[in-house]
Each structure stands twice: as C-alpha cells, then as structure tokens.
Amino acid sequence: MYNLLRKELKLGVSPFFYVLPFLTGALMLIPGWLYFLVILYFCFITIPNMFGGYKSQNDLMFTSMLPVTKKDIVKAKISFVVILELLHIVVAVIFGMISIRLYPKLTYLFFAPSLGFWGLCFVMLAIFNIIFIPMYYKTAYKYGAASIASITAAILFAGVAEWLGIANPFVFDLFKGTGAGNLAIQLSILLIGITIFAIFTIIAYHIAIKRFEKVEI
Amino acid sequence: MLALDIKNLSKRYEHFHLQDVSFQLEQGYIMGFIGANGAGKTTTIKSILNLTRIDSGEIHILGKNMAEHEVELKQEIGSAFGDINFYTRSKISSLTNVIKTFYRNWDDATYHRYMKKFNLIEDKKIAELSTGMKVKYNLALALSHGAKLLILDEPTSGLDPVARDHLLDIFQELVGSGEISILFSTHITSDLEKCADYITYLHNGRIINSAEKEEFIDTYRLLNGRKEQLEQIKDRLISYKTNSFGFTGLIYTTDLDPALHLTSTVPNLEEIMIYCSKKEDTYV
Numbered sequence: 001m002y003n004l005l006r007k008e009l010k011l012g013v014s015p016f017f018y019v020l021p022f023l024t025g026a027l028m029l030i031p032g033w034l035y036f037l038v039i040l041y042f043c044f045i046t047i048p049n050m051f052g053g054y055k056s057q058n059d060l061m062f063t064s065m066l067p068v069t070k071k072d073i074v075k076a077k078i079s080f081v082v083i084l085e086l087l088h089i090v091v092a093v094i095f096g097m098i099s100i101r102l103y104p105k106l107t108y109l110f111f112a113p114s115l116g117f118w119g120l121c122f123v124m125l126a127i128f129n130i131i132f133i134p135m136y137y138k139t140a141y142k143y144g145a146a147s148i149a150s151i152t153a154a155i156l157f158a159g160v161a162e163w164l165g166i167a168n169p170f171v172f173d174l175f176k177g178t179g180a181g182n183l184a185i186q187l188s189i190l191l192i193g194i195t196i197f198a199i200f201t202i203i204a205y206h207i208a209i210k211r212f213e214k215v216e217i
Numbered sequence: 218m219l220a221l222d223i224k225n226l227s228k229r230y231e232h233f234h235l236q237d238v239s240f241q242l243e244q245g246y247i248m249g250f251i252g253a254n255g256a257g258k259t260t261t262i263k264s265i266l267n268l269t270r271i272d273s274g275e276i277h278i279l280g281k282n283m284a285e286h287e288v289e290l291k292q293e294i295g296s297a298f299g300d301i302n303f304y305t306r307s308k309i310s311s312l313t314n315v316i317k318t319f320y321r322n323w324d325d326a327t328y329h330r331y332m333k334k335f336n337l338i339e340d341k342k343i344a345e346l347s348t349g350m351k352v353k354y355n356l357a358l359a360l361s362h363g364a365k366l367l368i369l370d371e372p373t374s375g376l377d378p379v380a381r382d383h384l385l386d387i388f389q390e391l392v393g394s395g396e397i398s399i400l401f402s403t404h405i406t407s408d409l410e411k412c413a414d415y416i417t418y419l420h421n422g423r424i425i426n427s428a429e430k431e432e433f434i435d436t437y438r439l440l441n442g443r444k445e446q447l448e449q450i451k452d453r454l455i456s457y458k459t460n461s462f463g464f465t466g467l468i469y470t471t472d473l474d475p476a477l478h479l480t481s482t483v484p485n486l487e488e489i490m491i492y493c494s495k496k497e498d499t500y501v
Contacts, residue, residue, distance in 0.1 A: 003318040062303035066319045067291035217268040
C-alpha cells in the first residue's frame with residue numbers, strides 16, 4: 001500500500017500538480033472573490049488531467065501486473081486524491097488567513113475565508129468524491145462522464161450555498177452575521193464538514209472496490 | 218514440479234469464447250504458445266495473470282492456486298506485453314526505482330548485471346527504447362526480482378531477425394539452470410523451432426494440441442499426391458489444398474496408411490498451423 005502511494009507520488013502525475021495548489025491558493029488574495037472557485041480548480045484542472053494521464057500511460061495495466069491486491073490499488077489511488085485535495089485546502093487556508101489580514105474592513109458579498117467556509121469546502125469535495133470515484137471505477141479508465149457529473153454537483157452545491165448565504169437569513173447570520181465571530185460555531189461547521197468529507201470518501205472507496213473487482217483489465 | 222498448470226479454463230465474451238483450455242509447463246522449460254491473431258493467446262495470458270475474470274477453470278503456478286495466492290505468486294512471475302507501453306516519458310531509472318519497492322527479493326546487483334549485459338542505459342526514457350530493448354528491460358526487471366516463471370506475450374513480434382535470434386538465445390540461457398520457466402506467445406513459428414521445448418497450439422479459443430515439440434510435430438505428416446489419390450484418403454486428412462499437380466494435405470501420423478504409396482514428409486510448425494486452422498474454419 002505504501003509503495004503504491006509512492007508510485008502515485010513519483011510516477012503518477014506531473015510535479016506541476018503539486019505546484020498548482022499554490023497558484024490557485026494565491027487566488028485567495030483577490031478581495032471578496034467567490035472563494036469556492038479556488039477549491040473547484042482542483043476538480044476542473046487536476047482531476048481530468050491526472051486521470052487522462054493514467055489512461056494514456058496505461059497505468060491500470062502497469063499497476064495490475066505488480067504484486068498488489070486490487071483493493072490496495074483503489075485505496076492508494078483514493079488516498080492520493082485525498083492528499084491532493086487536502087493540499088489544495090491547506091494552502092488555500094493559509095492564503096485565506098493572509099487575505100483576511102490584508103483587507104480587514106472588506107464587506108463580503110460571498111463567503112469570507114472563515115473556518116465555517118472551509119467546512120463547506122470539505123462538504124463540496126465530499127460530494128465531488130462520492131460521485132467521481134464510484135463512477136470512475138466502473139471502468140477504471142473512463143473519466144469524462146464521471147468528471148462532468150461530479151464537477152456539476154460540486155458547482156451546484158457551491159452555488160446553492162452562496163445563494164443561501166445571501167438570501168437565507170439563517171445561513172447569512174451563521175456565516176456573515178453574529179455567527180461569523182463565534183469560534184464555537186465556526187469550528188463546529190468545519191468539523192461537521194470534515195466528518196462529511198471522511199464519511200463520503202470512505203463510502204466512495206467501498207463502492208469503488210466492489211466495482212473495480214469486476215473490471216476486466 | 219509444474220511451473221504452470223492450467224485446467225479447463227473458460228471465458229466467454231460476446232464475440233469470442235475461450236473453451237476448456239488446459240495445458241501444463243514443467244519447470245525449467247520453454248513453452249511456445251502459438252495461434253493466429255485473435256486465437257485467444259492474450260486472453261489466456263491475461264487470465265493466468267488474473268487480469269481478467271475467468272468463468273471457470275483453475276490456474277496453478279509453482280504448485281499454488283493463482284486465485285488464492287495472487288499477490289504472493291506475482292512476486293515469482295515476470296511478465297511482458299510486447300505491444301503495451303507504460304510511462305514512456307519516464308526514465309528507466311525512475312521506473313525501476315518505483316518498481317523495485319514492490320518486490321521483496323529485489324537484487325540491485327542482479328539488476329545492474331543484466332542492464333549491462335543487455336546494453337540498457339538507465340538514463341534513457343522508455344520511449345527511446347527499441348521494441349527489443351523494451352523486452353530486455355522487462356526481462357531485466359523480472360530476473361532482478363527473482364521471477365521463476367516468465368510470461369511473455371508476443372515478445373518477438375516486431376523485432377528484426379537478428380534481435381529475435383539474440384532474444385531466443387537469452388531465453389535458452391535463462392532456462393538452462395532449470396529454475397526458470399518461460400511461456401511465450403507468438404505467431405512466428407520459426408522462433409519456436411529454434412528454442413521451444415513444448416508447444417501449445419490455440420485456435421479459435423480452443424487447444425488443438427499441447428505437447429513436447431518433437432512429439433507435437435511427429436503427430437502430423439504432410440502428404441503429397443495426385444488428384445486421383447485424394448478421393449481415397451480425403452476423409453482421413455485434417456485438411457488439404459489442391460493445385461494443378463495434385464494435393465497437399467495434413468494427416469495424423471496414426472492415420473497414415475503405408476499401402477497407399479503417398480509421399481509423406483514431416484511438416485514444419487507453420488504447415489501444421491495452417492492446415493489445422495483450415496480444418497477448424499471449415500467446421501465453423
């Protein structure tokens with residue numbers, strides 16, 4: 001399992017995708033922007049390129065000939081995706097903290113980079129994972145339809161969340177009103193987000209294994 | 218001990234059916250796996266490596282059931298697919314550094330010895346290697362992790378005659394110690410005449426014959442005769458071709474009747490393959 005993860009890190013993708021989180025993360029410095037996009041770039045750019053690379057390099061065949069179980073192949077790949085997702089979020093959080101200090105008096109129309117907002121980002125990636133991963137492992141090489149479906153769902157979530165943040169008094173209050181300064185509320189939203197992310201990804205992993213066992217290589 | 222024991226392997230696809238494939242390979246020998254394009258050679262090989270799900274049958278490698286001991290057995294298997302490339306833009310050295318972490322018996326000294334012997338340069342990218350070099354790189358990898366069974370899918374296809382001959386010499390050298398066994402598929406029958414100990418012939422998803430090479434060839438005789446003689450023996454021929462002088466046909470040696478005074482010769486593998494497939498096709 002550890003050697004498969006090493007394979008993913010060293011061989012699987014271009015080092016460009018380790019730099020990308022810093023480029024997209026820097027977008028957090030745009031004042032009052034639609035910050036969901038920063039994380040969505042991972043879904044737009046990294047995922048299709050990464051899985052396109054696997055397809056063109058015959059990664060599936062390569063990995064299947066190694067002395068590893070099918071279960072570990074799936075586990076390593078999903079772990080790698082999660083590592084990249086976390087990298088995107090962590091870097092964005094750091095840039096977000098800089099952003100807040102740079103523009104202390106800004107009125108945000110969209111969500112500010114608060115702890116609660118990062119919780120929502122985790123939920124968005126949870127939705128992305130639970131759609132993309134099981135769909136991809138039906139064939140373990142076709143990523144097009146899986147990308148379109150999962151990206152659409154993630155955008156819908158982000159859109160609805162932003163809209164509620166503007167139109168719904170409860171959500172507005174939670175993120176931009178009295179709740180914004182309440183660390184307990186913000187931290188709870190973040191923790192709930194992380195929990196949803198973990199649960200959805202684990203479910204996706206189990207469905208993926210079941211589907212991958214049936215794949216003809 | 219049997220390096221490879223395949224029993225009643227079956228796999229049905231929409232347009233193709235691998236039926237009841239059984240054959241055995243003794244440890245320390247080379248088995249040539251022949252058949253026309255689309256006969257099911259690659260499907261059989263993929264089934265052996267557990268890359269496709271089989272409908273029924275059993276595969277034992279080095280005495281152990283592949284379905285139950287897949288990961289363990291893959292430590293003992295080296296495989297190469299002639300026409301599939303992986304991570305072609307990566308350097309040999311970076312690919313090796315990743316691959317070696319998967320094998321508990323990996324030996325760097327053996328690896329460097331074979332790299333030197335096969336004239337492979339670690340700084341080269343996979344895409345820069347010739348077809349023959351790629352096969353040799355795969356062999357070097359397999360030998361460095363102490364593979365006992367080499368499963369090679371069309372390793373000689375696309376090689377020039379010199380490179381092919383060189384590769385066949387390497388195969389013979391490898392089995393010399395009696396520990397390594399090789400199963401390689403090909404449609405180039407002259408390769409097998411040079412180096413195979415056993416021959417397994419697959420046609421349309423079924424085994425036509427699997428035997429020691431001399432025995433395999435000795436099973437058949439090629440007959441030449443005049444047109445009028447054809448009628449007498451037609452039913453006993455596996456298949457035949459007619460021309461303006463008469464006919465040429467393949468017959469089982471046991472069906473040969475010396476009283477008929479026909480010229481019989483020992484066929485080569487190509488002739489056996491051609492006439493046997495002709496027979497099968499007339500049935501389809």
